[in-house]
Amino acid sequence: MRGFIIRRIICICMLLRMIFNADAYAASVPAELRVDYADFNPLSLVVxxxxxxxxxxxxxxxxxxxxxxPGSDVALKNLQADSLDIASSASLSSVWSRAVGGPIKVVYVFARPEWNALVVSRDSPLQSVKDLKGRKVAVALGTGPYFFLMLALKDAGMHKEDVKIIPMPHEDGRASMEQNFVDAWAGGSPYVAMSQLESGSRLIYRNALFHSYGFLNVTEAFARKYPDAVLRVVKVYENARNWAIRHPEDLEMMYGEEARVPLSVARKVLSSYDFSRPVFDRNDVRLLRSGLPVxxxxxLFPQDTDFDKVIDDLIDTRFVFKHSETGSLR
Incomplete structure (x- = not known):
């Protein structure tokens, strides 16, 4: 009788363990995964x-x-409004979002592109950043091009008060510049390349040192609740990154189709993208931090912002490093 009771207890314990494990596994992923895609994130189009x-x-x-x-500003706004789980952005946009209280984490670097520039129309007399003094400049606030504009002005010995900033989305900024409703436009990919090739627009300022990286963001709450889901998204992005490196011509074709741009634009856009390193390292931190005091x-940031703490709290490399332990990170 005693043996029978013991066996029953063991069976019940095993059953409870199976039920508990099933519930725990079910909770490791959400019922729905809300992911963004963006023409400034080519890997998202591949995935x-x-x-x-x-x-x-x-x-x-x-x-x-x-x-x-359509831009980092919208992506991060949707992430914090809980209408996205995985969001693409420029790195400075993520830093700004975190600094002003957004509880977000960066889990992956999808690219290191040179994607921002200051652009004027084909017939514009403007030749340099200093020529923008007192002029109207279109830009999407909170995006990579916006922070790029601030750094460009500083590089020319100017401040944002020296120009008239006209807030508008990337596409509208491009159109306004080409039609001379504004004097210049701080733009990003793929719109800068489209404007150059289709309308003959000119770049009056480029600076590779002032460019943001491409970040994949999640909220702290999502990373804490669904770490397995985040890890698997990183895994899928790694597949896309490796595919993109191995198939550059196919990537150009796909990007053209998915972003709905001519192949010539796709080639120009992708020629400025570096997909070689998905891990954020110390040198990246140094470069990212260099422009923040400006x-x-x-x-644009609270005056008491501790940038070292902001970046430490923002960057979460454990998912990429955990994925690398499997030997699949190259």
């Missing part, structure tokens, strides 16, 4: 085109919901 997230989470019956992000001077 979406090949349905790699759908395949990765198929066994878990996770629904993949895609949402277009942005504080322009009152």
């Amino acid at each position: 979406k085109k090949f349905n790699w997230l759908d395949k990765e989470f198929k066994a878990d019956t996770v629904r993949i919901h895609w949402k277009f992000s 942005l504080k001077e322009e009152h």
